Amino acid sequence: MASLSFQHVYKKYDGGVVAVSDFNLEVADKEFVILVGPSGCGKSTTLRMLAGLEDISEGEIYIEDRVINDVLPKDRDIAMVFQNYALYPHMTVKDNMAFSLKLKKMPKEEINRRVSEAAKILEIEHLLDRKPKALSGGQRQRVALGRAIVRDPKVFLMDEPLSNLDAKLRVQMRVEITKLHHRLKTTFIYVTHDQTEAMTMGTRIVVMKDGFIQQVDSPTELYDNPVNTFVAGFIGMPPMNFINATINVEGSDVYVSFENVTVRLPERYAVEEVMERDGQEVIFGVRPEAITDEATFVTDHPDTAFSADVDVVEMLGAETYLYVTVNGSLPLTCRVDPTTSQSAVGQVVDLAIDANRIHLFDKDTEQSIIS
Amino acid sequence: MEEIKKCMRQTKTILKQDVGVMDTNGLVIASTDPENEGRTDSSARAVMMSDDVFSGTADRTYMKVAIGEQFKYILYIQSDEPSARIYLELIAEWIKTAVKERGTDAEKELFTKNVLLENELQGEIPIKAREYKINCSEARIVFVVRSTREDGAEVLEILQNFYSDSESACVLAMDETTTIIVLNAEEAIGSEDERNIFIENSAKSVLDCLNNEGLTVFIGVGSFVSLFQHISKSYRDAMLALRVGKIFEKNCYISRYDKLGLGRLIYQLPATLCQMFIDEVFPNEAYKTLDDDTIVTIESFFANNLNGSETSRELYVHRNTLVYRLDKVKKNTGLDLRSFDDAVLFKMASMVRTYLEYLETSKDNMIR
Numbered sequence: 128m129a130s131l132s133f134q135h136v137y138k139k140y141d142g143g144v145v146a147v148s149d150f151n152l153e154v155a156d157k158e159f160v161i162l163v164g165p166s167g168c169g170k171s172t173t174l175r176m177l178a179g180l181e182d183i184s185e186g187e188i189y190i191e192d193r194v195i196n197d198v199l200p201k202d203r204d205i206a207m208v209f210q211n212y213a214l215y216p217h218m219t220v221k222d223n224m225a226f227s228l229k230l231k232k233m234p235k236e237e238i239n240r241r242v243s244e245a246a247k248i249l250e251i252e253h254l255l256d257r258k259p260k261a262l263s264g265g266q267r268q269r270v271a272l273g274r275a276i277v278r279d280p281k282v283f284l285m286d287e288p289l290s291n292l293d294a295k296l297r298v299q300m301r302v303e304i305t306k307l308h309h310r311l312k313t314t315f316i317y318v319t320h321d322q323t324e325a326m327t328m329g330t331r332i333v334v335m336k337d338g339f340i341q342q343v344d345s346p347t348e349l350y351d352n353p354v355n356t357f358v359a360g361f362i363g364m365p366p367m368n369f370i371n372a373t374i375n376v377e378g379s380d381v382y383v384s385f386e387n388v389t390v391r392l393p394e395r396y397a398v399e400e401v402m403e404r405d406g407q408e409v410i411f412g413v414r415p416e417a418i419t420d421e422a423t424f425v426t427d428h429p430d431t432a433f434s435a436d437v438d439v440v441e442m443l444g445a446e447t448y449l450y451v452t453v454n455g456s457l458p459l460t461c462r463v464d465p466t467t468s469q470s471a472v473g474q475v476v477d478l479a480i481d482a483n484r485i486h487l488f489d490k491d492t493e494q495s496i497i498s
Numbered sequence: 499m500e501e502i503k504k505c506m507r508q509t510k511t512i513l514k515q516d517v518g519v520m521d522t523n524g525l526v527i528a529s530t531d532p533e534n535e536g537r538t539d540s541s542a543r544a545v546m547m548s549d550d551v552f553s554g555t556a557d558r559t560y561m562k563v564a565i566g567e568q569f570k571y572i573l574y575i576q577s578d579e580p581s582a583r584i585y586l587e588l589i590a591e592w593i594k595t596a597v598k599e600r601g602t603d604a605e606k607e608l609f610t611k612n613v614l615l616e617n618e619l620q621g622e623i624p625i626k627a628r629e630y631k632i633n634c635s636e637a638r639i640v641f642v643v644r645s646t647r648e649d650g651a652e653v654l655e656i657l658q659n660f661y662s663d664s665e666s667a668c669v670l671a672m673d674e675t676t677t678i679i680v681l682n683a684e685e686a687i688g689s690e691d692e693r694n695i696f697i698e699n700s701a702k703s704v705l706d707c708l709n710n711e712g713l714t715v716f717i718g719v720g721s722f723v724s725l726f727q728h729i730s731k732s733y734r735d736a737m738l739a740l741r742v743g744k745i746f747e748k749n750c751y752i753s754r755y756d757k758l759g760l761g762r763l764i765y766q767l768p769a770t771l772c773q774m775f776i777d778e779v780f781p782n783e784a785y786k787t788l789d790d791d792t793i794v795t796i797e798s799f800f801a802n803n804l805n806g807s808e809t810s811r812e813l814y815v816h817r818n819t820l821v822y823r824l825d826k827v828k829k830n831t832g833l834d835l836r837s838f839d840d841a842v843l844f845k846m847a848s849m850v851r852t853y854l855e856y857l858e859t860s861k862d863n864m865i866r
Contacts, residue, residue, distance in 0.1 A: 140749045141852075144797050180714050200712030211699075213707035217662040226659065227711055230652065235532070274710070337812050 129191045129204075129281035129314055130156045131177070136186035138172050138338075146172045148338040150186070154331075159308045159315040161329035163322060164361070169338040170318045174284050177316065179203050190281060206275035210287040212267045214259040214274075221246075221255040224273045238277075245276040248310060265296045272307065285317045289324065301327055322362050326350070334358050356410055356493040359486060365415050365448060365460045367486070372411035374404045374487075383411050383487070386454040391430035393482050400496050401487065409496065412486035415462040418478050420449065420470050431480040435459065437470050451476065501596040502571075503528040509589060516576035517589060522546055522569060545572050552583055561586040565597055606630040607670050610680060613726070614640070614672075614733045623727040632726055637687045640720040640732035641679040641701065642672075642740050649713050650674040660707050679704065680729055683722055693722060701752045716740060719754040741765070745856045746849060760846065764853050772850045779847040784831045795823045796835065796844070804841055 131154035138147040147169040154160050162170035175181040177188055179200030187194050195203055214223050221242055228238045246252045249269045259267055268288065275283055289297045305328050308315050319325055325332050326346045334341040334349065342354045353359035359367045372385040381392045381401055425432050435451035447468050449461040461478060463470070470476045487496040502519050509517050510530035518529035524542025526534045545553050545560045553560045559582040563571040573590055575582045609626055612618045624634050645653045654671045657679060661667035668680040686696030701717050708715050718740030720732035735755035743753025746761035795813060802808040810820045824835055833840040
């Protein structure tokens with residue numbers, strides 16, 4: 128168990144490539160922090176710097192109160208789990224789990240104790256005598272986790288550990304890892320490019336892009352209050368709709384207009400940051416679930432209602448996605464309730480936006496206008 | 499020693515009596531009860547003096563074991579039953595076989611090393627290979643794993659365990675920082691895609707396996723060869739990949755011989771020719787006038803396929819700032835990076851310069 132601190136950490140490669148820029152993060156003891164972002168955003172590099180597998184170009188990383196920049200990876204008291212299980216194919220599960228402890232010349236009794244304890248936690252006691260070939264993908268992943276657990280590390284580092292699994296197993300292992308975190312009560316740092324994994328597992332999420340931290344927040348905060356269009360678009364599936372719109376202020380009322388549609392914003396938007404943009408273009412963000420075709424809602428909210436042509440209807444069981452076009456040029460995605468939606472392809476449908484759940488971003492900086 | 503300990507560990511699962519192996523001075527080197535290891539048995543001297551192969555005390559039976567012509571070990575069993583002698587004889591045979599196999603493994607390893615280093619006559623390789631039960635006509639590929647001096651022994655031990663099945667790979671230490679994996683690649687002899695997947699998966703597995711134990715390594719991947727006699731070529735290619743990768747792709751942990759690109763070409767060029775090229779492209783060391791920000795901008799501009807909008811977005815700079823920086827490059831070097839020809843020239847010259855810097859550093863290291 129340990130807290131972590133990244134202070135102005137940079138990773139610069141020869142030739143000028145900067146993989147990680149001014150990375151600052153405080154991780155509390157027992158936290159489950161997720162680093163998420165698209166490929167090449169620097170999340171794995173950050174994790175590898177923490178593991179000691181990459182040099183730190185600038186800045187300092189602390190585990191508890193100790194600077195670990197120059198500490199050998201073996202002495203950092205961390206354990207890593209990779210996408211590739213890297214199990215020893217000719218060893219049994221038990222030997223696989225015990226191997227790193229044998230390398231450390233740990234007494235046999237202690238090794239046995241740790242292996243059986245980890246096997247019990249992961250519920251793989253019945254697999255201990257099997258070899259990796261005789262295990263399923265999920266079981267192999269558990270063994271890889273077991274190898275990390277037996278080290279009894281202060282921090283667990285996981286680099287896309289579920290990427291090799293099929294979709295169904297990934298969901299199952301997601302739950303297992305979350306449970307494991309509760310059971311072990313240790314600090315977890317988890318890297319993924321999958322925003323669903325990030326949202327469902329982490330207590331806090333660090334969204335990265337091009338080596339920079341974009342936002343660090345709880346899953347709910349990230350979803351409800353993204354600081355810029357990148358975070359807003361990256362978190363959430365289907366992604367947020369971004370519309371070029373114009374702000375119009377009439378007295379104390381604020382409107383946004385796009386494609387002959389005018390939406391009146393709630394009172395909380397009547398603030399200086401918005402009012403001063405009268406007549407200016409902004410990026411108007413609406414999540415698909417904030418656009419509905421429910422008749423009562425549309426009737427009750429004439430201020431935000433508009434019509435659109437339905438291009439595609441995707442029925443997913445618990446929800447339906449409508450892909451619509453406004454005025455023949457603006458494509459939007461809506462997530463509607465299949466039990467009430469009557470929309471069909473080719474129809475003109477009446478829709479309304481839930482104005483309490485909209486976002487406004489600056490057109491140039493792409494940062495959220497209201498913090 | 500390890501093979502004798504292994505015999506003892508297996509004996510423990512068969513016999514319920516304490517059995518052990520001592521050297522001729524009575525030091526227990528392996529035992530079914532590990533606590534006895536390191537202890538000395540004072541009866542050893544008397545056992546060695548005895549003319550008989552077997553001797554005994556009140557509760558122990560001893561047997562002298564010869565490897566070749568000489569008595570090398572003393573076996574003991576905690577029993578004076580008549581069956582004790584039979585057990586000892588069986589265990590002695592077992593140990594002799596294990597020791598002999600170990601000897602053969604060492605010879606096989608030495609032979610493979612000699613083939614890699616081209617110290618064997620080509621014509622003799624298939625004949626000797628047959629002796630060591632090596633199938634010459636299987637496709638193979640060589641990986642060179644480079645670690646720090648301190649980690650070398652651990653890297654070898656881990657990889658020997660990772661590839662403990664001698665059919666799939668042969669792992670050997672070339673020196674204290676270099677471990678070689680001669681990997682059987684029969685499963686990858688199909689299409690180009692299959693080869694790529696095989697290389698990527700195998701190299702990534704090795705890297706992750708070692709990273710998992712907190713070891714940082716660089717891996718050079720050689721070319722596929724279809725005959726055992728040609729593994730020296732694959733070894734040479736892997737070494738070249740490692741060297742070229744280290745110069746041009748410093749942040750890359752796996753360098754493949756078949757993916758070296760321009761780096762391979764530049765690496766073959768003589769230093770004088772490289773210097774002439776640099777003097778031509780960057781007269782008066784114009785490159786040195788570019789500051790860090792400009793170099794980062796150029797790298798990003800190249801990475802984004804000379805796309806200004808993407809580059810300015812990635813660098814969080816205004817497009818005009820980017821234009822200003824590119825204009826500065828043009829003014830200082832005479833190369834307009836927005837033009838494809840100039841961009842290619844700049845890219846090549848940068849790589850040549852990196853190579854010259856590497857040569858300079860290696861020369862300095864040699865002098866030191």
